[in-house]
Amino acid sequence: MQAWQVHENGEPSEVMRLAEVARPVPADGQVLLRVRAANVNFPDALLCRGEYQVRPPLPFTPGVEVCGETEDGRRVLATPALPHGGFAAYTLADAAALLDAPDCLDDAEAAALHIGYQTGWFGLHRRARLEAGETLLVHAAAGGVGSAAVQLGKAAGATVIGVVGGAEKAAVADGLGCDLVIDRRTENVVAAVKDATGGRGADVVYDPVGGDAYTQSAKAVAFEGRIVVVGFASGTVPRPALHHALVKNYAVLGLHWGLYNAKNPGLVRECHDRLTELAARGAIRPLVSERVPLDEAAAAVQRVADGTTTGRVAVLPGQETAA
CATH class of the missing domain: 3.40.50.720 (NAD(P)-binding Rossmann-like Domain)
Incomplete structure (x- = not known):
């Protein structure tokens, strides 16, 4: 499968490399997800620079927020289990922390409902x-x-x-x-x-x-x-x-x-229920300003790092580069 990997720390556009790698294998308590959308967050840039509070072993795949699909077809939101981040065809996530993706939002919008909201x-x-x-x-x-x-x-x-x-x-x-x-x-x-x-x-x-x-x-x-x-x-x-x-x-x-995921995960689920209700009645709708294919992920992370984007930029692994 294709996945972006970081082999040394630095600016995203310089250190992210698209490669063919083996599909990750879930450990106990994890699930394999097909990535439907992976949104770019500022922590992705910090991960590339080695400046985030979590420092996965090199090489790693960035991408901390996804809308994915389980092997049985369930559409879910997840924070990937690093080093297998979301800028890839497949990622891994904690099975106990999966949240149902709202039906009223498309994949990119659903992914954006997670960390920021x-x-x-x-x-x-x-x-x-x-x-x-x-x-x-x-x-x-x-x-x-x-x-x-x-x-x-x-x-x-x-x-x-x-x-x-x-x-x-x-x-x-x-x-x-x-x-x-x-x-x-x-x-x-x-x-x-x-x-x-x-x-x-x-x-x-x-x-x-x-x-x-x-x-x-x-x-x-x-x-x-x-x-x-x-x-x-x-x-x-x-x-x-x-x-x-x-x-x-x-x-x-x-x-x-x-920290809430570790200290009080029940509150995270309660919050997701409230956010889903707000989205269903149109009170909130994530702003997705760009939707790019997987091979443009490094450039997208760099734009977020440089502060030139608005809303969320979504990476869609199933989307082809426009001719």
């Missing part, structure tokens, strides 16, 4: 306890993680402010339903948030970016607000000034969604 749900509802009528500020609102948070915030009855970089991404965020879109390249984010909220600031800030975005978050958060730290796509891990949190009376909340 689970992260958004746990971040907004379990960690930040977002309430209807509150103001939610989402950084990188046009990206895969941010777009999910925007939709979930609107579904929860929040007023959503999206921060993006550039006019194209601003248009995407507006189309997702943001009540206000701030282009960080041309506007002062903190001033715009304060102006939109009558000086109060955002009740909840959802930050998958870190760096300057976190600095803005601390200045734009409201009294008794909550900043949810989801990731560091900027490449810079901020060092919060705890005295500032004390003086302004806000909370900084970390979110590592993967």
